[in-house]
Amino acid sequence: VSAQRPAASLVAIGDELLAGRIADGNSAAIAARLSGIGFGVRGFAVVGDDLEQIAELFSRCAGRDELVIATGGLGPTQDDLTREAAARAAGVELELREEVAAWLRGWFAARGRTMPDSNLRQAFFPAGADVLENRVGTAPGFRLRIGRGTLFALPGPPPEMSDMLERAVLPWARAAWPEREAAARGEFHLAGISESAFAERAGAWMERGAEPRMGVTAHTGVLSVSLLSRGAAAEAVLAARSAEFRARFAEEIYSDEQPDLAFSVGRILIERGVTLATAESCTGGMLAARITSVPGISAVYRGGWVTYADQAKQRELGVEAELLRSHGAVSEPVARAMAAGARRESGARAALALTGVAGPGGGTREKPVGLVFCGLALDGELEARGWRLPPVGREQVRTYAVNAALDLLRRALAR
């Protein structure tokens, strides 16, 4: 890590993390933000509620890195040891901050409660610390010099952490290292392309030494691609590659900010006023649940059917018994008929239908686990597509199928 790229270490604190009762999502979120403003993130540590171990970690990280960001351990119970550990690492005492005590009492009073004595712990801070206001919960954070480094202690709950990070940590870090190397970070989310097909078309952009550096993650049917550029021309280099990227993957990109494909598709439906209905067999309501996770979707979503049994496909969607007999429920003609039925019954402009073999049982030689058909009825048009998804587990096959269906609709709306 060069002098122009200040180093940062992240420490997540809590027995619940060590025990696996909660996963540490904070560190990765903080790391992405820090690397995007030119810091070099060395690593994360996860440690339990153990005073000595936390203090030792703080000393070691602050003796090595410019910035140490800790999350958790700021609550009112005896297990919350971040304040004490920081004081120990800095070689200072804890002291009561009357203004914080008053604020805490006010917080409880405003809710018609008396502050429990234990919460007074949250008003003690290492001498010399700057207290950071918590606008979301009760646990204030703090900033403290330890050796050559600066420790930021943030609350563990993600909404509280995130608010304090954006408001107190990042502006301070930007100002404290004005000479740091410039950096710029961007991302794209793609659907309808496999990781290997993407790697082939991205070519040299993906090489380890490439600038900007590219990272790709596949999530059951969608890809998230991050671009990180460093150096004086970071912004310009990122902008140039982003423009090339948009051109090369014009059909596949569905968003440059929102990783959830359902949100992108839902946004288009709402903006264009395209009404939608769904009919699902193997995905059992998952497509409807994803679509209805979009705020405001009630303006266009007309409803859906979970027609697990053949009988329900006939009764609710008017799929003909003969079609089911001759092709089987998992077939392109049945996917089409389900979509057509859902559109007709609901009166929506568009209808998506899914039928497939999610597994683990029910697969045959002809119709193996992972075989999925999607039907789409859009105004006068009726189309269908089939996929043989990798039989990687029931929930993955279902998630994959839902993403494939959403992408089919997205592409049809783009035509």
Add this chain to the structure above:
Amino acid sequence: VSAQRPAASLVAIGDELLAGRIADGNSAAIAARLSGIGFGVRGFAVVGDDLEQIAELFSRCAGRDELVIATGGLGPTQDDLTREAAARAAGVELELREEVAAWLRGWFAARGRTMPDSNLRQAFFPAGADVLENRVGTAPGFRLRIGRGTLFALPGPPPEMSDMLERAVLPWARAAWPEREAAARGEFHLAGISESAFAERAGAWMERGAEPRMGVTAHTGVLSVSLLSRGAAAEAVLAARSAEFRARFAEEIYSDEQPDLAFSVGRILIERGVTLATAESCTGGMLAARITSVPGISAVYRGGWVTYADQAKQRELGVEAELLRSHGAVSEPVARAMAAGARRESGARAALALTGVAGPGGGTREKPVGLVFCGLALDGELEARGWRLPPVGREQVRTYAVNAALDLLRRALAR
């Protein structure tokens, strides 16, 4: 950490973890298994694909702890540096294992492919390492003595990690420290009780010094409780507390192994042959999706409706317009009528219906965000319940509502 409680450190390796593209779920899973057999887990570290940093971490951890378990960095690319870092930390060279190279060639041949040259990297191991077979993927693991500690290097993909952990690491660790303190771990999953109500009824069991030690995590409507007992009488102490726990929380416990409430309810439905249908408004298919995530549920699940619009509630479920007008869609009478309609239309013995205000918009003074009603029709009986869930966000309200509905059904089936 006493001599009877061997210490373990976990190291997760990969740029994709540091960048937040993947979350490290391996460490928590390994920690839970290790603490359950009497190890003291000191902490986790997450580090990028950086040879020096990985080697330095291995040296430090192995110099301090009996057991170091690393995950990731065993693939065929130049970014996969775990083998080299371990060799460096142990002060040995990498050497080619012909038997592994032959196995890798065979793996590719069996799939009709020629092994790419790069995969030969996976046949090089630190001198003195014991190679661990990978029965799930291509990346073998290894065990290596470093200083006073023992390093296990496992592949990063969770199914591969998990198989190697159970088969190669835990049996070895049990045998290598026969004198270690005994430990026993158990868990319970509860529904229909808040975290604070649980804490009150659990009382002294939850105190920090209590034996067994209890940990509780709340997940939108369900609680997971872990019990960890240590010492010679660990098994007996755990068994006694577990029996008391079962008695005290008899109504709330739905499983002692499966955290997913839908699985427990689905299992009961399948075992007893109770057919089910669903009708959803605010949860938009989420209840159906959860139920159909249970393998084998097609034997009893008759299907569902997502009746987002009032029109759909009338047309599909026969809810009367007058009922919707006088009580509003989010009301107990409408929840009942939806359940009754779903049962009648589907011919199922049981039907669950949900209607509510998921937010973020749509709340009023009388019907705020978080207000949810669930209707249950079971044979001749018709009941309904309402909740005012905390308005913690659309997806959480919906998840909470689904769990509340599943619990209502679970309790009705237990009567």
